[in-house]
Amino acid sequence: MEAEKGYKNKERITLVAIVVLASVAVASLLVAFSYYCYIRNKVSKRLKSNKMVAFVENDGFGSLQVSSERGPLVFTFKQLHSATGGFSKSNVVGHGGFGLVYRGVLNDGTKVAIKFMDQAGKQGEEEFKMEVELLSRLHSPYLLDLIGYCSDNNHKLLVYEFVANGGLQEHLYPARVSSTVNVKLDWETRLRIALEAAKGLEYLHEHVNPPVIHRDFKSSNILLDKDFHAKVSDFGLAKLGSDKAGGHVSTRVLGTQGYVAPEYALTGHLTTKSDVYSYGVVLLELLTGRVPVDMKRPPGEGVLVSWALPRLTDREKVVQIMDPALEGQYLMKEAIQVAAIAAMCVQPEADYRPLMADVVQSLVPLVKSHRSSSKVASSSSFHSVRSPTARDLSKAVV
Ligand SMILES: Nc1ncnc2c1ncn2[C@@H]1O[C@H](COP(=O)(O)OP(=O)(O)OP(=O)(O)O)[C@@H](O)[C@H]1O
Numbered sequence: 341m342e343a344e345k346g347y348k349n350k351e352r353i354t355l356v357a358i359v360v361l362a363s364v365a366v367a368s369l370l371v372a373f374s375y376y377c378y379i380r381n382k383v384s385k386r387l388k389s390n391k392m393v394a395f396v397e398n399d400g401f402g403s404l405q406v407s408s409e410r411g412p413l414v415f416t417f418k419q420l421h422s423a424t425g426g427f428s429k430s431n432v433v434g435h436g437g438f439g440l441v442y443r444g445v446l447n448d449g450t451k452v453a454i455k456f457m458d459q460a461g462k463q464g465e466e467e468f469k470m471e472v473e474l475l476s477r478l479h480s481p482y483l484l485d486l487i488g489y490c491s492d493n494n495h496k497l498l499v500y501e502f503v504a505n506g507g508l509q510e511h512l513y514p515a516r517v518s519s520t521v522n523v524k525l526d527w528e529t530r531l532r533i534a535l536e537a538a539k540g541l542e543y544l545h546e547h548v549n550p551p552v553i554h555r556d557f558k559s560s561n562i563l564l565d566k567d568f569h570a571k572v573s574d575f576g577l578a579k580l581g582s583d584k585a586g587g588h589v590s591t592r593v594l595g596t597q598g599y600v601a602p603e604y605a606l607t608g609h610l611t612t613k614s615d616v617y618s619y620g621v622v623l624l625e626l627l628t629g630r631v632p633v634d635m636k637r638p639p640g641e642g643v644l645v646s647w648a649l650p651r652l653t654d655r656e657k658v659v660q661i662m663d664p665a666l667e668g669q670y671l672m673k674e675a676i677q678v679a680a681i682a683a684m685c686v687q688p689e690a691d692y693r694p695l696m697a698d699v700v701q702s703l704v705p706l707v708k709s710h711r712s713s714s715k716v717a718s719s720s721s722f723h724s725v726r727s728p729t730a731r732d733l734s735k736a737v738v
Pocket residue numbers: 433434435436437438439440441453455484500501502503504506507556560561563573574591592
């Protein structure tokens with residue numbers, strides 16, 4: 341009897357233990373499952389947001405978010421026709437190798453620049469679209485945004501964001517191009533443009549895979565927004581332009597006279613270092629206020645690089661090549677440093693030229709220190725912050 345009682349007790353205890361263990365197991369399973377659901381939900385939310393925001397940058401232009409899923413907008417010819425007032429002459433803002441450039445306003449009020457490709461273009465529609473799709477995936481605050489395109493029948497048009505201040509060359513050589521611009525760019529603005537344009541090329545060369553070679557980097561392809569921030573334009577367009585002989589258009593194939601790296605001109609061998617050479621020429625334009633080629637100048641001064649290169653590394657000669665319009669604005673130290681960067685970029689031997697990342701690194705402290713020194717200069721009578729005046733120069737020359 342006693343033994344039977346003990347046996348029954350043991351049985352009950354075992355049963356309770358089994359029930360408790362089973363409940364614990366079920367509870368643990370439930371906890372594990374809810375945790376799994378929670379994690380899965382979190383991961384899928386993160387994936388979704390990563391897909392939407394491909395690029396977030398904040399470096400003085402405010403924060404920028406560009407959806408990686410944003411493709412180029414496709415416009416009908418009719419839409420662009422009405423955006424430009426029927427491609428009216430009064431809306432023409434320029435004429436380049438691609439064709440006429442019109443100012444336009446889209447239905448939602450966005451201001452755009454519309455490039456109407458010359459009919460001479462022989463590029464196939466598919467190639468045009470592929471190139472456009474490649475270009476619309478490149479996004480940086482230092483590159484001009486391609487908004488969309490139109491490829492209706494024989495009409496091929498590109499739609500870009502509109503910049504208020506046009507091309508850099510219009511501001512360096514105001515008398516030559518337009519009478520509406522009469523104040524030349526100051527030194528600080530030139531330094532900042534040099535840095536921002538360098539960042540644009542650095543993005544194309546080093547942040548894109550495979551790298552994009554601009555092929556036609558020049559002052560008219562650096563556009564200036566309302567606050568004179570620089571945006572590099574027309575990257576990749578070399579492939580799109582027509583190959584009509586003569587005039588502007590042949591520049592599409594060979595680059596533009598005065599900007600082309602010697603090895604590219606001689607052998608057709610194109611690398612990112614060819615862009616570095618062209619960048620060096622633009623830096624020389626910013627320093628000297630001279631166009632790359634001007635055969636009306638005295639003998640020996642017609643080609644900017646040949647005239648400037650021997651003077652760039654000589655302290656006293658740097659002063660002589662500076663744009664007279666910059667008089668009284670720059671520190672000699674700054675001019676010498678920018679001249680040294682330009683000298684390296686226009687080296688005839690491509691391997692001796694720096695990477696655009698090196699150029700950016702060298703310009704960043706200059707732009708920063710100029711900003712802070714000009715603050716000091718304007719808030720006190722700190723007269724050592726000035727470049728030589730004409731009188732100083734004549735003293736330096738003798
Ligand atoms: N997005 C834009 N916003 C405002 N003006 C523009 C824009 N794009 C071009 N322009 C104006 O149109 C002019 C011609 O530009 P375009 O790029 O067609 O020719 P280019 O730069 O002189 O030569 P290339 O065809 O060799 O690039 C520029 O100098 C500029 O004044």
